Amino acid sequence: MIRTRFAPSPTGFLHVGGVRTALFAWLLARQNDGQFILRIEDTDKVREVVGAEAHIQASLKWVGIEWNEGTDIGGPHAPYRQSERLDLYHAWAQKLVDSGRAYADPYTPEQVEGFREEAKRAKRPFLYRDHRPDNPPTWDGSQPLRLKSEPKAYQWHDAVMGDLSTGPEAIDDFVLMKSDGYPTYNFCHIVDDAVMEITHVIRSQEFISSVPKYLNLYEALGVAPPTMATLPYVMAIDGKKKLGKRDGARDILDYAREGFLPEAMLNFLATLGWNDGTEQEIFTKNELIEKFSLDRVQRSGARFDEQRLQWMNGYWIRRLDLDDLYQRATDFWPPTVAEYDEDYKKKVLGLIQERLKFLAEVPALTEFFFSTPAIDPELITTHKQLKKCSTEDLRQWLQTTSTSLEGSDFSNDDLTTRLNDLLETTGQKPAVLFSLIRIAITQAPSSPGLADTLAVLGKERSLERIRTQLAAL
């Protein structure tokens, strides 16, 4: 039975890097009919942000990651919030004290800081165990509790990175329990992973140099370590560093708000650092569950490329049927749509579906369907064909168009026929005549096809806009 977990600290929002870590852990569990646990690591009360836990849950749910056990739904190992499990950590800590594998730290923070600076000056790595006290005081919970480490070389297998190894210098007496009574991450995640029977620990690269310390602790605890899987970083958009909130990493829910589809985000995140060995780029959720494997996860960092995300999102939008797209676009309409019915809005949406990269583009792309656009003379004066035409000609062509369209029933077929006939009547190329009509109708640099646009807009408004354009020439 495979059990994986995602264990964020509630210190803010989740960005794509965090969600991808959760995704890979979730995929592994799902494909093996295992369980995925959401545990909240709230042991740093200073950095904790109110509402972050709910925000994290909403983020995971948005991309479609569901958990089998967690703070909101409970489970066999509840509670899943570490601040509610302090007794457990204390008991395990006491066991280490009793077995002589942990001791109270007698130094003040300032003294430890002094050691650290000393090491830095000497250009040596800081090792607390170089200052390990001979006769530490009895631990009463008010001092930090440290592991009495047993430095040695380690080699272990990482499901992504392969065989890894370090020397004894990577092992130190790290803090297990803080003086405020809370455990450190380094300690309590080990306890929880053991108690919660986690089989695969999947996390990002910054922890790789801590793994030897964890292995040392597992030994002291007499617990078999889980399978380790280290994911490469998601790199910042325009940098070589890992993606972080400082360099512009955005809340994953920002993408939801801009109208990115969860299917696209899931697809994008999964293929950022993983592929199935074929040339397939598009994966559904079920395909990912079926095909994902840790040994095909990339070892080097992958840059977060928003252009690729946009392309993928456009692809997924185009795949939606119109009713589905309509549902999803509900919150993205411009305010002027209130007076229009569902049927009309769906027609409009159908015309722009293939040009949408994300749903927040809907207002800009559909504005002229819902309100009368103001005349923009520059559309003609800067048009590469139209600017060469005389005003007299432009008026005449529009007048002819108007006359013809007055006889139309504004069905798509009839409009298409009439537009083609107008090319002959006026003796103009489509690039000239259609551009002119299109500008009169939309006052926009680009728009859906002309006949389609006219048909949706309807006779009355179309003719009105041609008259307005005529008057402005």
Add this chain to the structure above:
RNA sequence: GGCCUCAUCGUCUAACGGUUAGGACACCGGGUUUUCAUCCCGGCAAUCGGAGUUCGAUUCUCCGUGAGGUCACCA
């Protein structure tokens, strides 16, 4: 500074030790009776450097170089 990890087109990536080093995004060009987009066709573009092993290295080994991470009473 010690330790650890990584290294293929601009970006995401593929390639039992044998391929004209493939695909996708982006970009450029062409086509689909206007524009934008879609779709189709085409183009540009990469194995960090040096040794070694081998008949043959993107692939294995070593040494460089570069990048990143870590060395918290943060996770």
